[in-house]
Every structure is written in C-alpha cells, then in structure tokens.
Amino acid sequence: MEKNKYIYGASIQGIQGFIFSTNSLKDIVGGSELVEKICTTLFESNYLQGATRIINAAGNIKCVYDDLQECEKTVLEFPKTVMLAAPGITISQAVVKVTEEELKTHFASCMDLLEKKLKIQRNKPARSMTVGFMGVERSRTTGLPAITQESQEYLDEGTLKKRNLSVGGKATISLAEKSFHIKNLSPKNIALNIEDLTGKNDWVAIIHADGNGLGQILSKFSSSMEKLKDFSEKLNQATCQAARAAFKKVYTAEDYTQESSIFPFRPVVLGGDDMTMICKASLALDYVKVYLEEFENATRQKLGADNGLTACAGIAFIKSSYPFHYGYDLAETLCTQAKIVSKDPLIQKDAPVAPSSVMFYKVQGSFIESYPNMILKEKTPQKGLSFNFGPYFLHQTEEYWTIEELEDTCSILNGKEGNAAKTSIRKWMTAMHQNTEMAKQAAARSYAMLSASTKQTFQKATTPQKRTLSEDVFYPAADLLDLNTILNQRTKEG
Incomplete structure (x- = not known):
C-alpha cells in the first residue's frame, strides 16, 4: 500500500498590525524580533521534526509531513503557540493529503490546492486572545487589556512580550x-x-x-x-x-x-x-x-x-x-x-x-x-494638473525620471543660488494653485532674475510632462522641494 504524505501550509496574518500597534520604537524593535522568531526558530524547534521544509520566510510556512500524527500535532498546537508568543497575530492553516506518487508527479497542482485552501481559511475570522471586559484597566497606547504596570505605564500582554525582548540589554x-x-x-x-x-x-x-x-x-x-x-x-x-x-x-x-x-x-x-x-x-x-x-x-x-x-x-x-x-x-x-x-x-x-x-x-x-x-x-493645484511626479525608475524609462536624475536635480537646489531657485519654485507653485496664467507670469519674472546656473533647474522643475498613461499633466517641482527639505533641513543639532 502506497504511503501518504501531508503538505502543511500556514499563513501568519496581522504581522504589521502587531509590530506597529504602538508608536514606541523599542516596542517595534521587540515586535519585529518576535515575528522573526515565530517565522524561523519557533516553528523549526517545535514542529519541523519529521517534516521536510519547503518554505519558511516572511510569515509563509510550507512543509511536508510523513507522519499524520506529527501533522495533526502542528495543526492543533501551532496557532496557540503563535498567538501566545505574539498576542494580536492570527494564523491560517491548511493541509493537503497526497500519495508519494502525486507529490512527485503533480507537485504544482498540490501546491495550488493548498493555496486555495489557505485563502478560504484566511476569510474565516479568528477568535481574539486579547479581548477583555469593559471595566478592566487598559494600555493607553494600544487600548488592549493591561496585565501589568511599569512606572506610570500600563502594559498589555503583547507590549510586555515586545518590551522583554528590547529593553535592558535583552534585545534579540x-x-x-x-x-x-x-x-x-x-x-x-x-x-x-x-x-x-x-x-x-x-x-x-x-x-x-x-x-x-x-x-x-x-x-x-x-x-x-x-x-x-x-x-x-x-x-x-x-x-x-x-x-x-x-x-x-x-x-x-x-x-x-x-x-x-x-x-x-x-x-x-x-x-x-x-x-x-x-x-x-x-x-x-x-x-x-x-x-x-x-x-x-x-x-x-x-x-x-x-x-x-x-x-x-x-x-x-x-x-x-x-x-x-x-x-x-x-x-x-x-x-x-x-x-x-x-x-x-x-x-x-x-x-x-x-x-x-x-x-x-x-x-x-x-x-x-x-x-x-x-x-x-x-498635489493637485488644478484639475488636470498634478505635482505627483513619480514613480522614479532605477533605469532609463520613457516619460519618467530615474532616481539618479531626481537626486542630481535636487542637489543643484543647495547653496545660495539654489535657495533663490527654491524660492522661485515655491512662488510658482503657489500661483499654480490660484491661476495658471498667474503662474506663467511668475515663472517668466523668476526666470529673468535667476542666474544662468539655476535657470535650467527652475525650468526643469516647472516644465509640464505629458504621459501616455494619464490625461493629466505632471510637474516635478513639489517632489524636488520635498526631497531637498528631507535631505538638508536643519531644525536641531545631530
């Protein structure tokens, strides 16, 4: 009698919501490390015995079990293990039973069937393990039931687990x-x-x-x-x-x-x-x-x-x-x-x-x-006009700038002459929100007053770009100013 195999698949959901549930970087550090642990060592050390791993990365786990009991143990225990380790994360699971011959000759079809089953399971709501009564004390940052207090801060279970990984030199x-x-x-x-x-x-x-x-x-x-x-x-x-x-x-x-x-x-x-x-x-x-x-x-x-x-x-x-x-x-x-x-x-x-x-x-x-x-x-000064100039491509692409072209053009806006160009671009953008004819006049005045080295940059920032994919007209001015601010604005020492 031909022996059966069991293809197991798990999809871990709510990863980003768990990691970014607070605005505290130390909790994000702990959360990202917890997720990394779940997707690697937690599964490998407890549930990979007797199985052949196929995929185990970025919240996506697939492996093949030879023994039905080992597969059943994983299906029964792994979701609870995950949700206890990282409260707020949920998991979808599916299993496809195949023969050895089917696994060898129709592997792609078997994986397609597993994916279909996983999609069905993802649509089924999981019971939350972080629900509490209305009257209990709650974390001020996540709104979840608090289980402990540190100084004046109430911590829910998920935040506490993140904090234990990131504070006091215990960071993984x-x-x-x-x-x-x-x-x-x-x-x-x-x-x-x-x-x-x-x-x-x-x-x-x-x-x-x-x-x-x-x-x-x-x-x-x-x-x-x-x-x-x-x-x-x-x-x-x-x-x-x-x-x-x-x-x-x-x-x-x-x-x-x-x-x-x-x-x-x-x-x-x-x-x-x-x-x-x-x-x-x-x-x-x-x-x-x-x-x-x-x-x-x-x-x-x-x-x-x-x-x-x-x-x-x-x-x-x-x-x-x-x-x-x-x-x-x-x-x-x-x-x-x-x-x-x-x-x-x-x-x-x-x-x-x-x-x-x-x-x-x-x-x-x-x-x-x-x-x-x-x-x-x-970024929409008038109907049909747009300052949303991206995307920017790694390699040369018709009708679009490369990342390098964006950076090179932005760098010209530095220094004394660059500041004059930036001021002129801002005035032109303000006029664009009011009236396009006023913007043309503002552009003409600015162009006449700018130095020879910055005229080309100003003209490049305010020149309309038509694209096959859209009926709108696009300008790079806003992106250039935004990026220049990001790179060069100084509001504190550092």
Whole structure:
C-alpha cells in the first residue's frame, strides 16, 4: 500500500498590525524580533521534526509531513503557540493529503490546492486572545487589556512580550544581523528610541519594498518540491544580500564605531521578496536605489540570468511623532502605486518583468487621510494638473525620471543660488494653485532674475510632462522641494 504524505501550509496574518500597534520604537524593535522568531526558530524547534521544509520566510510556512500524527500535532498546537508568543497575530492553516506518487508527479497542482485552501481559511475570522471586559484597566497606547504596570505605564500582554525582548540589554538582534551582516553585533547598536533614527531634523522614513513578477518566475520552479525549496532559499538569500549591500554602501564603516554607534536603521521585515525598514530620512532614497539595484543583481546571480527579479518600493517620509502604523500603510500604498505603473504594458513593454521603481511622499499634515485624498489636497493645484511626479525608475524609462536624475536635480537646489531657485519654485507653485496664467507670469519674472546656473533647474522643475498613461499633466517641482527639505533641513543639532 502506497504511503501518504501531508503538505502543511500556514499563513501568519496581522504581522504589521502587531509590530506597529504602538508608536514606541523599542516596542517595534521587540515586535519585529518576535515575528522573526515565530517565522524561523519557533516553528523549526517545535514542529519541523519529521517534516521536510519547503518554505519558511516572511510569515509563509510550507512543509511536508510523513507522519499524520506529527501533522495533526502542528495543526492543533501551532496557532496557540503563535498567538501566545505574539498576542494580536492570527494564523491560517491548511493541509493537503497526497500519495508519494502525486507529490512527485503533480507537485504544482498540490501546491495550488493548498493555496486555495489557505485563502478560504484566511476569510474565516479568528477568535481574539486579547479581548477583555469593559471595566478592566487598559494600555493607553494600544487600548488592549493591561496585565501589568511599569512606572506610570500600563502594559498589555503583547507590549510586555515586545518590551522583554528590547529593553535592558535583552534585545534579540537576529533580524538586524541578517539585514546588516555584521558579526558580533552589539545590542548597543540597535536603535530603541525614535531620536536614534533622526538626524539634523525630525524626519524619519518608512520603506517597504516588494518583488515584481514573482508568480511568473515561481511557475518555473514549482514542478517539484526540491526545486521550490531551492528557489525559496535562494530568493530569501538574494533579498538579504540586497539589504546588506544597501546598508554597507549607504552607511559605510567610516560612519560608525561598532562599539558605541547606534545605527540609524531598524529592519522590521526581511524575508522572501519583502523588505520593510525604518531609517533616518536623509538615507532612505540612497538605500532604496542600492537595494533595488542589488536585488536585481542578486536574483540574476542566484536564480539564473533569465530568472532575475526586479522590485518596487515606497517611501513614506513622516515626522517622528506621526503614527508608525499609518506611515507603514502609506509606504505599502506607495509601493503598490509604483507597481501599477511599472507593470503597465506601455512601460514594461517586452521585458519579462516590470522595471524597478520607487514612489515617495512627504506627509505634511497631522491629520490621517487616505492617499488619494492627500494627493487631491496637496498635489493637485488644478484639475488636470498634478505635482505627483513619480514613480522614479532605477533605469532609463520613457516619460519618467530615474532616481539618479531626481537626486542630481535636487542637489543643484543647495547653496545660495539654489535657495533663490527654491524660492522661485515655491512662488510658482503657489500661483499654480490660484491661476495658471498667474503662474506663467511668475515663472517668466523668476526666470529673468535667476542666474544662468539655476535657470535650467527652475525650468526643469516647472516644465509640464505629458504621459501616455494619464490625461493629466505632471510637474516635478513639489517632489524636488520635498526631497531637498528631507535631505538638508536643519531644525536641531545631530
């Protein structure tokens, strides 16, 4: 009689909500380390015995059990283990029973069936383990029932578990070591206060990057368990390699002494084809540029020249007091918007995958609004006109700027003459919100008064750009001023 196999799949949900449930960086540090532990060591040490691992990264777990009892034990115990370790996170599970022959000959179909079952389970609400009576004391930051008090602060169970990992020298640093690739990394290097991520101003950046065309490439490696496992491991290695290269190039050895410096980077998620990072705002765009380039190189190197992937990213520039949860949502939305443009047939053309690109947004107000509303209020001076100039591409793309072109143009706005150009651009933008004819007159006056070296920059910032993908007309002026502020504004010492 042929022996049965059991393909187990788990999808961990609510990761970002758990990590960003407070605006305290030390709790975010603990939360990200807890999630990293769940997705790796927690499952491996307790539930991987007697199973063959396929995928185990970024909240996605898949393995094959030979023994039904071991599989049943995982299904029964793992959700509770996860929710006790990180209250607020939920988990969806599914199992597909197959024969050895089916596993070998129809592996891709078996995985498709597992994914369908997981999607069904994700739509079933999980019972929360953090619900409490109305009359109980609650955490002031999360609103969840408090279980202890530290000084004048009430802590819920999830926050306490995060705090135990990040305070008093007890921080686990596995995620930071994976992202920075520095041996013997000290907990002293890990940023635990938001001030550690700010520099000469109060701006910080939340970066979210995600791979393009993964489904297309994945289909080539789904014919067998060994190929899929190898692909998953190599993709994870490529993502980590890209993050390490970006860190080392942007934050060089001259910038720190390992014994005392606090790195102005805090990795939140790194695995699969996903990367989420909080960092000093002035370093964010350079970091993303190197990361996208290295991600392309690393995937080609590890997966083969014909299977290389690209990625898109979103950067939310926020004040240090702005809620991190909304900042992450904005970064994810910006990443999605960059993907939409990159994947358009007119942009992608005949390329196997969409080109790498990034969108950024500097949050000006203190009110929490949706991305479309922010664009409408802050970057739409008149109907049919837009200051939302991105995305910016890693490589030359028709009708769009590259990241390098954006940075080079922005750098010209520094110095005394650059300040004159910035003042003229601001006046022109103000006039654009009132009347386009007034803006033309303002542009003509400014152009006549500017020096020869800044006329070209002013003209470039205020020249309309028509695009095939939209009926609107786009101007780069606002993005140039926003980025220049992020890079050069000084409101404090640092």
